[in-house]
Amino acid sequence: MEKQRLNTFRMVMLAMMVAIGVVISPILRIEGMCPTAHLINIVCSVLMGPWYSLLCATMIGVIRMLFMGIPPLALTGAVFGAFLSGVFYRVSGGKIICAVLGEIFGTGIIGSIVSYPVMAFIMGRDGLNAFFYTPMFVSATIMGGAAAYVFLKALSRAGLLAKFQRSLGAKVYDKTVRKSAEERA
Template identity: 60%
Template sequence: MNSKVRKITYLAMMIALDVVLSPILRIEGMAPMSSVINILAGVLMGPLYATVMAVCCGIIRMLLMGIPPLALTGAVFGALLAGVGARLTRNIYGSIIGEIIGTGIIGSLVSYPVMVLFTGTKTDLYWLLYTPRFLGATLMGAVAAWLIWQQAKKISLFKDMMQVFNGKRVIR
């Protein structure tokens, strides 16, 4: 099968996993399963495809599940930095740190002005309103992603995904 077709197929699979799994264990303002998929996508697919995945998933969740724009602000920065972290360190720990910084810190801070624009009202919300929940979700997601990765990295499908997206580079 053509490499581009395989990349699109794997991307579609990760989008489907994120959309189906993100409502599981969802607490308002916290989506730890989304962090799990962002971290795994960062390691498996790199920054570009992980970010595309997060944008698609955010839009789908907003349209189908009625989730506010937090679905985008929370996931996109985390997916991008998870992919960058994985590429720089060539291991899941870089992806985890990228997700925590991207979603837990940057995404939470960007969410405040976006929600003020979305609701059309300036409230007494403060800039760090979303940070504890976003950080909590990313930390729960990071633990779950690490546990899943310990077994998933042995599966031939995941090995194939890493080779398709990362060439012959070894990711631990």
């Protein structure tokens, strides 16, 4: 029963993250950049891990492409950063800045380079080079990453980050919260 409750809670959280990502993406957008997507990617990575973050970014990208007419950049510019954000967060032992750096590297560098052949050869856009999207992607990830960092640090200071992670079945990295929980037990 507990496992079923946990899975249901994860799916509800994932659905909420996708919904928020789809709804706020056209509102808080700068032409060619979507910093809110990176905010969602990092928050999802920290709360739920790299696989859920990858799934979230994929679902947001597909919905945006199907219903909002967004080009494939919504997908190629999000999935690498979403996954690497979670991986960097886990490998670093729970450092939020590493989740932000994973998003910047994954989307800003890898995603921008992968976007070039998709847009040039599949979508038929002329005048592009391999690093055409890099400045926009890096800028957007820095903006979204900064917002995510501030948000997650505030959650951490309030003790809510560890509480959310624990309730989602994710590993809790916050040492101060773990120590106080062990002392109470």
